[in-house]
Structures are given as structure tokens and as C-alpha cells.
Amino acid sequence: MYAHFRRLLLSLIVLWSCAWNTEAAAAPDYCVSTPAELLDALHQWETLNFDVVIGLQQGTYALGSTMSGFFDGDGRTAGLKLLGGYNAGCTARTVNPTNTVLDGLNQPGSYLNFRMNADAVFLLEGVTLTRFNTNQFDVLSVGAVTHGDEGIYAVKYCRFLNNTGGQSLIHMYGAQMKVLNNLIAKNTLTDAFHPGMVQLFYADGFDSFAIVNNNTIADNTGAPGIVVNSITVNGVTSSDRTSEIADNIVVNNAGADIELGTFSTENNLLIKGNIYNVAHYALPLDSSNLTVNPQFINSAANNYGLAVGSPAINSGLLYQLYGLPAHDLFNGVRVIGSQIDRGAIESSLNNLTTAIVTNTGDNGNNSAPLAGSLRAAIRSANLASGPYQINFSLSGGCPHIINMSTEMLDVTGQVTIDARTLSGWTGNSDYGRFDANLCVVVNGSGATPWAFHVPSGASNARLTVHGMMFAGFTDAAIRLDGGSDHRISGNQFGAIPFTSTNASAVRVSNSSGRATIGGFDDPTAVNLIAGSSAPGIYLDNAAGGNVLGNNIIGFQRNGRDPASNQIGVYLFNSPNNYLLYNYIANSSATGVTISGAASTGNILQYNRIGQDYAGGLPGNQGAGVAINFAARNTAIGAPLLGDYGGNFIARSVGPGVWISPSGGNGNRVLSNEFFDNQNVDIDLGSAGPSSNQASNPAVGPNQLQNYPVLTQATRSSGANPSITVNGNLNSTPNASFRIDYYLATACDATAPGRGHAYSHLGWVNVNTNGSGSAIIVSTLTAPANVALNRISATATSASGDTSEVGNCVTVNQAIVTNVIFSNGFE
Template sequence: MANNTLSGESFSAAVFAASSNPITVTNNTIVNNTGGKGLYTTILGGAPILLSEIANNIVWGNTGTDLSLVEWTTLAPTVVSHNIYGTVSTVAPLASDNLSVNPQFINAPLQDYRLSTLSPAINNGAAFQYSGMPGRDLFGGPRVVGSRIDRGAIESTQNDLTSYTVTTTSDNGSNVAPLAGSLRAAIKAANATTVPFEVRFQISGACPRILNVVGNMLDITGDVTINGTTQAGWIENVQYTRFDGTLCLLLNGSDGASSTPWAFHVPNSASNARLAVRGLMFAGFSDAAIKLEGGDNHLISGNQFGGIGFTVPNNNAVRVTGNAGNTMIGGFDWAGAINLIAGSDGPGVVLDNAAGGSVLGNNLIGFQTDGVTAAPNQNGVYVFNSPSNSIMYNSIGNSDSAGILISGSGATGNVVQNNVIGMSLESGYPSAVNHGAGVLMMFGARNTTVGASLNGSGGDNLITLNGGPGVWVSTSGGTGNRILGNTSYANQGLAIDLGVAGGTENQANPGVGPNALQNYPLAMSAISVPAGLSLTGVLNSTPNTLFRIDAYRSNGCGPDARAESNAVLGHFQVTTNAQGLAEFNDTLPLSGALSGQFMGLTATDSAGNTSEIGNCELIRSSTPVFKSGFEACENGDPDPGCAP
């Protein structure tokens, strides 16, 4: 729920977390409603495991409590920040960045909820939103004007940024006495001030203009926005499946003989730094085009890294490392935020900062600008010993190895949801083969969510046409890796693989190995009935333990006679007895004929250990079919009568 205004109504703005899914409520104006509470949140079902966010809202002047969180839960990880409200009820103390002050609208009685010039909401919102900053406000204007987003649904036009305008492509390479009007001079000016700073561009000539970076650029130590969208000729990207924008400024780090390590660098020591980069192209940097080792609340959006003719590749596009904190790479609900990350010698994006907490959202990784032609990175994304990162809504293809690689015991609590891995979303859905697994977890990577959360639904990834398993928790992988509700088929390996490549047979559980070598349920029968799909089967695993059982439809049987996941059929729960057995007879409510197709099952324990998809079971019809002697039965027997 974002960028809405609700006013003068006889009801509340109620937000429900259903089926253990998190909620996002950002940048709303909820005022002067007479139906009771202003913003009311509650939980239907289990508490969400993934992060919920309630931020940058104005909730004011409602007849009941403005912000009601009493039916929320302290068990659900939640960020409640940078809101303005009159009254609040909550089960836990709120951060000091929430304000209880008059938001000072222009004319609230006439429902003009624009912010007056003295409003405390202007340029005072959160520097970072886990759900991303909207591209536009309620009225379609720019969403972020100034140093920070405004609170509420409507952005003001007040810009509090100090600025420097770059007027030349030249660079003398001197950090002591940079050329006037150059990018280097702009960064030197930014570092000399203590206020938020914007670097703008006004370079004469037609697009593209090439800025050759001669020698190491100055480190960035302040709050700096480098805004390539200010250059004449820039056109915003409007597609999600390709990169059709016009970027007019290319930062080139290589002269063919030697390369500069990075275009922009925030050092470890710059703990208060913040860097935002928009609307630029990068090529030829030998370390990472943008390397973030310090600061936090960084934003990298609407840029092109690599995939540029007649240029040297970057080693990495973006690396978040060292002491760096939260970083948004891309964005949500706005095609203009997408980055194109292409043709890197190493992984396209590297996340190896100890704090983690970055969001990689809605990027095109491994493609040329047409969204089809391959521009391989070594891996699309590499997460190493970094926790709690979110990789969501990206298209990741054509990697030389795995599409997403998550490695190291410090890589815990990472989330991979709603990505397309191994295929283009352009017309005809052409293949974009990652030459390893779609998602690979190794060297102790643990507690990863790939797809749905343990008690939730949704978040499914489409993982197909890859050169290895769809999702592979390798022999060195850790435990607690939830792999739920994904569509995964036509890979050169199992849809879900634990340990050595290929199907792992059931054994005494819990085992020692990736995901505790969780056993898969044995599907005994699958009958298409009017009420849905009737399943019988048995799970042999850890005694006296609750398990989630997920069912998947498979167009055919994959490697090792295992089912794949062409579609998600649903899930239910079972509990094993003292001998570790759980026999089940359950009906999933589904519509449509399923007979003649196949299915398979996974089991996931409460610690999040998901099994491989089990045996490939034919779905039969509950309706008797009379055959002549010239027709084959479902089991291949040509005799009339078709014995069951």
C-alpha cells in the first residue's frame, strides 16, 4: 500500500497480514476519516517471518487512534519509521524519527493535502525504504525532490540540496587541483561541505558524452547525489523487460592499456556517507564501477553497467562490502529505477558487507538493452558472508556460472523472491541460460528463503532452462534453506537438489548435510476429483515433528524420475509420530482437469529445511473411463477393462 490518500471516509485504512506474508505501508496520507482508526494493522494467521515496513506516512485527524499497532505482534520483524501521526497505540516503543506534530497541509478543510512550506514532513522522510522509493508521487510528479523523500503521498517542490554543475567531459586526474567544471571538481566540492549535495550535468553536445576517468577518483565522504538525469537528452526507461531509456553520460575507466579501479568509491572510514547515483553508464573499471565500503542508505538506480559497444568490461558493476550498510540497487513499482548490469568479468553485483541489509530489485542482469541478447556476467549476483539481503523481481540470465550464488556461513537470512532466472520476459520468452544452477548455496549458506516464507505463499521465482539444478544446496551448503512455491522446470538438473548433483535417496532423518538431507514425501496416489486433487502418501523423517508439505504439478518426469515444478498446487501440514512416520490423505482445493499430468511433493520442517521434490506420480481421474480393446490403459496395458 503506497502513494495513496484516504480522507473524509467513514471507515479505516485497514492492512491485514494474511498467510504469514509481510506488509508494506509507505508514503500514504490518511487524514480526517470518521470511521474510527486511521491506519489499522493486524495479523490473520501466523506472524510474518520476512520484514514488514510502515514508513513515511501521515496519519492525522482521524476520529479514532491515528496509528493502531496493538493487534500487530512483536514477533514480526517490522520497521515503523518516519511517520507523522496525532495519536498512536502500539505494543512496542516506536523510533524517535516518528513525529507527533501537525503536518501543516495547505488547506485540510478543503481536502488540499499538499504540504505547506513550513511542513515538518518536507525533505524529512526516511533515506532508505526496504520496499524502494516510488518513482512518482500521488499526482505523478517526481517522488524525491531534495535531500530526502517527503512524508505522505504528495511531494513538495522544495529542494534543499546544494549543487555543482559539471560542464566538461575532461579530467586532469588531479585530486588536489581538479579541472574546473569537471566531475572530479564536483566531488571535491561535495566533500568540502557538510550538507546534502547534488552533482548535476550540463555538458554541451549530443548524446552520449564520454567522461574518461583518468586515475583514481576522489573518495565520496558526504551525502552526495550524482544525477545523470539532469543532462539534456536523457530519457527515462519505461520498460521492465528491456532497457529502453537514453542515457547520455558514459563514465569510462579504461584507455585500453590500463584501467581505473572505480568510478565512485565510499571508503570504510566514511561512516556518515550516503551515495545516490542515477542515470549514468559505466564501462572499463577494474574493481567495481561503484564500490561501497562505508556509509549506508545508498541508492543506485536507473544506470547501465556494461553492455556498451567498443568498451572494456567492468570487473563488477556494484560491490557493497566492508562497513557499508543498507543499499538499494534498482527499485520497485517504477521502471525508471531499473539498472542494466551486463558483461562483467566477475559477478555483476557483489554483496559481501558484514551488515548486509541491501535490496536488489527489478534489475536486468546478463542482458543487452533489448532484454534478449546475452551479455554474460560470471554470476548474476554473488552474496558472500552477508546477511539479510533481498533479491527480488530481477531478470537474471546468461551467466557463465550460477545465476545467484550465496556462499559462506555469514550468509544467513537472505531472501530470493519473484525473480525470473534463466529466461527473458521479452516476446516469445527466449531462453537466457545461466550455465550453472539457477540459485546455488554453498559453504555454509543458511536460513535462505527462496520463494515463499515457511508459513506463507507467494514470492515464487520462475527458474528454468539453466545449465544445472534449478535450486542447488551443494554438499557444503548449510541448513534451514526454505525452497517453497517456486516454478522450476527444464533445467539440466533437479528442480531442487541437495548435496551431490542428482537425486538423493531418503535416509534416516535428521541427516548430516545440506538442509539436514531432509527426506521427501513419497506420493502414493494423486486423484483428480471434483473438489480438487486428492493425495495420499507418507513421510518418513524426524519423529514428532511438524512439516509443511508442498505439492507441484509436473508436465512430465524429470531427471532421476523426479517431478519438476511447472505449477504450484498448494500445501498442507502433517506431523510425524514417534517412529517418524506421517501418513496423509489430503485434498487440495483446485479447479480444472489435472488427470494425465504428474505431480511431486516436498517436505519442510519448522527449521526451514526443504527436501528435494520427490517421486513423479501420475495424476489419475476419479471418473471411470471405458476403453475398447484397441486403446491403451493409463498404465500402458492394451487389454480392455484397464485394471487399476
């Protein structure tokens, strides 16, 4: 009977998984194959008010100087993506810059220059730029004129070879600037005014940061390799964000390879894992940065791969703040050995000892496990003296079910368990839904606490798990109590037919160091966290520092139907964690709970809490985010000086954000947007709206920060309308406060007279006088949507205490007096 049931289960899982691998990738807006078509598509983009993707079919585009001049997207929020590697008709794509070449033909005046809106997206990916020639301009320039801090300008998986430019080869001026996994070699710059092969400028008022990771920048003349500027004639450009320069090979460039002479030490910077010859920076570089010969295979022939014996192989960082690249320059596997290779090209050299799982059997015996089983492979990994990899080679089609009836051996070494090696595996292709075809199911059947466990005493352990499914574990499918730099990516936890739930999917606890759960810029790294009877992800390690990125929490594989966890993500006495770009909904309690006095410095940005990827709003059965038991200094949304990072929090059966009576102070809630929560959008103390205090600070969560009281708001007429708001704030004397304004189509129905923080309008700073009073008069740019005619505000102190959303007033339309009649010309 059991065998019959197992065959039935297997067949159902096969049908269920196959059903999710039939959807084609979205086609680009423009599919081009000639220079004329490319030029026309760019000119079309200049006229549009929506984001545009231009797909370049594989081949060489003899552009010459036809692309010179500015392509202007400023004044509109239309983003632009130029993506190489498409086949004829743009039905499939291979990201490899050798297959799509933009050739300037060495014609004078050949360059690419894009003026972008500060809040728009620009991406150049998977192309080669060669023989562009401009002595006056940058070869590739992407810059903003207006102010904003949401824009992302990125160049990824590209080659720049044998170009001649003026000041810069790649020049960016904006908020989020990313140069990732490119080859930049044998280029020449001719202008001595602040030149740089990669030159990135912090923009005043943009809250800028730069990510320059895993590039090979070599053998260039006329300028340094990497230049990042945050000091201008006006002084230091302030920013709350952290820049990262990591795992690059930057050698044989003119002057310094890494030039940070105009980068202020007041700005946050991680500079680690690079190979270089000369660097200029006010602070010493740590020992992870090396001044050695990277040993290219044959740079004279433009082969910048790594030769056997190169110090760049298997020596990069275990952890990059913004996640490891999805693949290498030529679309190869990015991490083959124990660590990522430095530079743009991953070597095939693997320093891992490998065991192969050849059967799905499990005898439950940790001392004498079944040969060829997963249990035997983990035992071999623990006995190994160095990094170890476990791959799978199983006969038959996917999926393969491993049923465990006893507790698995602890993982005590540096172990990678990778089920992507099985034939039939395909990775997830999108964010917000899960269409991966995973081939290995580990089933605890409710009989064992976990599939994989790193014990607290294993301080040198590191566990990486790719491409597996887990069900039926009574503690957590993966529990990390020790070690550090763990990676959990591309897995499915729960929502597997005819299996029991996991208590939790992943728990990071006790003495464990940081773990990365999910990832960025790589949809194959997304995890599905579904149907847990306890918190889906449980973080209570004292070291904190975990990163949760792009996970799908509380959904079935289609990203729409519910698969409820008790709580989506639970943090207890764990500091400095990052929750970014996750979908979190359908929890039977809260979406996210942060608890305990040691929970400080946690950041939640760009999450969709209560929303699915298609825009549906299933909500959560408690607060969207709850902060309890003295948890403090949480950033929910923007930093104190920025607009970026807002979360969308919807349909909570309770407040959107609840800083409960036991919650701590310094919890800022900024630039988020809320919809249809069943209690106030931001709630301090006992459930429901609270009145302002006689003065601040007061005893209670966020020191019961008072909200602004608005008295009137008026929308001006004309082509560029604005909204002028009047009001007052009574709070701490002689103090500075950030006032955030929110628009909605109606006041908050759950709290008569109070506002609804549906659409963030903007913010200003005000200062109270000696009696704690501030008169507020603010003018902000009005949105086009005149139906957003109710306005309210929050106040946030310099220490990060955000108030509840204040009173709601109607935005009145200014009366335009008829000039002719008012002057007596009736």
C-alpha cells in the first residue's frame, strides 16, 4: 500500500511541477536587428511615458557615429533597458556579450549619451561596445538632471574593448549606480579633467550609492580604472546608503587602478576582495584586497580568463552586501569552487571535493548510512578536511523523493548541496511567482526536526543549499545554529501535494553568523516559503546581519493562491537584518514581527506585504508589520534623509504597521504606501488611533511622537500644479522633525477624522521653537491624479520616532479669478 501511495504521490508531483514550465518569457517592446531599427526604437522611447525594453538580436551593429547626441528621457519617468542576446524574433535570449556587438567603427563622434529621469531605470546588459571614438564626450554616459533617489542606472555583463573616449568610458550621475560583471580592457581616454574608465558621481540630494562588483578592468590608458566621487566644490555629498567595491580585478590602468581621492570617508563604503596595483583612498584597504598579478590566460589576445594558479580563482568574498552575480560574463556558472572568483570571468577550476548522491534511499543510520545516499554524502562531507560539494545523479525523471524517518547528521564543515546538477532542473524565471522545476524532494514526514542542521559548535561551518524541495520537518527544514555566510537559494519549502507542513522553512539561530536567503538580480535565487505552521523564516541569531531578498512568502507556486505561514518573517533579538523585495502575505498572524530589545538596526525596504505579484491583495491576518518587546531603531521604508525604499502594506487584519505598547523607540516608518488595512496605517501603543500627547517625548513606543495637525491644503491650477499645506506640530522643544505628507481619495474609514497614507507625496523638515511648537507651511509638487484630494501627515524625530498618521483635510482647488471681469471690463 505504501509503495502504491508513493507512486501516486510521485505522479501527482510530476504533473504539478510540469504545469509550471510552459510559460514563455515576456517579449521586449522593440525587437531590433539593424542600426536603423535600434535608432528608431530609441527615438520612440524619447516620446513615451512608460518603461521600454529594447531587445537586440544577436549580431554586429555597425553604428559608426549614427548614435551620437543625447537620447533624452529627462522630464519623464520612462525607464530604458537595452538588452543583447536575443534570437531572431526575440522569443529567447542568451546573455553573452560576444553575441551582440555595437561597433563604432572608429568613426569620430561615436558615443552613447542618455539623459534620464532621476527616478527612472536604465540598464545596458549583455552587449559589447567596441571602437567607439569621441575625444570630447564619454563613451557611455547616463545621468540625471532632476533630483530623486529611486533611479537605478546599471551596466551588467558587458564588454568595452578598444574604445577611445574623453573624460570617461562609463559615466554615471544618479542615485543607484551599478557596474556589475563587465570586462573593460584596452580602452583609451584623452581628457585629463577627472577621467576614469568607470566614473561614478554622487549627486547632491539623491542619496547616492555605487555598486562596482566582479569587473575585470585592465590594460587601459589615460585614466584610472574605478573612480567614485562624493566630494564636490560644494563639499561632501551626504548619503545614508552604503557603496560596495568588491571582487574586481583592476590592474594596469593609468595612475591609480582604484581612485577614491575624492570619496569622503563620511560616506559608507565596503571595499573588499579586489586585486589591484595602485589605490588612492584616505583609509587603508583590508587584507582581503590583494596587490598581485591576476595571471590572465592571454590578455594580448583579449582573453582575460584566469590561468591555472591565478590568485583570483576560488578566493573572492563569501558574502557581498548586494548579492552575488547570477552568472559570469559569458553566462557560465558563477560560483564553481568554494568561493566566487574575482573579476568578470569564472574559472572552471573547482577546489571542492565532490560526492554524488546516486539513490533516494535512506536507512536512517548515521554511523553506517546507505551507500550513495544523501546521508552518506553528508557524512563524507563532515569527514573531509576542506570545502565539499554534494551533487545528484539519479536515474529517471524528476522529481525524486528522499523520505527521512530519523534525524539527519549535523553539517559541520563547508558544504554545498546542489540539486541543480540533475537533468530536468530549470531555475525560476521571474520574481513574485515560482516556476522552477526542482528535482529533489526531502520529506521529513513529520518524524524528524530538520533536513539540514548546522550546530552551534560548528563555528567554521558554511552551508549552501540550491534547488531543493522540503516538507514535513517539525522544527525547521534548514536550521542554522552555527557557522556563517550560509546561502539558501532557489528552494521550495512547503506547498508540496500530499506532504505535511514544515514548522518553519529556515531558522537562523543561536551563534550562527549571517545567512543570505534568496538573492538579487537573479530570479533563480528566489525561495518559495509556504504553508509553515510556525514562522516561515525565523531569525533569532544574536549576530544578525542576515539578508532576505526576493522571497515569495505565503503563496502557492503561482504567486497568487494562498499557502499560509503562521507569521511570514519573525525576528527575535536579532540585529541589522535586511528584508528587501519580498512578497509576504496570507499569514495567519502578522506579515513580519520584530521583537526583543536586541532587535535593532533592522531594515525593511521595497517589500510587498499583503500583495501578490499580479496586484491582488490577500493581506495578512494580523498587522502587516508588528514591533514588540522593546525592538528599536527599525527602518520600515526610507532612511531619515531619503525617499527610497518604501514598502507597500495592504489588507492587514489590523494596523499596517503596529508599534505595540511593548515596542521600543526609534522605529521610523517613512515613504511607505498603505491600502485597505482594517486599522490605522501606523499605530502606536494600544490598538486603534491615539491622541496627541501634551508634549514629547512621552512614555510609550516611539516616545508617543505627536503627529502634525493640518489646517488646510490648496492645489494650484496650471500646467505644473502644486499643493500648499498649512498646519502645526507640537512636540519636543528646539528640535528638528521630518514631516511626511500622504494623499488618498478618502480619509481613514477605520479612524474618523484621521488620514490614510495611500500615496506618499513628499517630505520637508521643520524646527520647533522653545515651547515645542512649529508652524508648517509646505509646498509640494502635485500629482496628476486630482482624485487624490485628501491629505494627512506624520512627524519623525531626529532619533527616528515616527508618529501615527495625523488628521485628514481636503485638498481644495485654488479659485482662479477671472482677470477681465475683476478689472471692470464687463
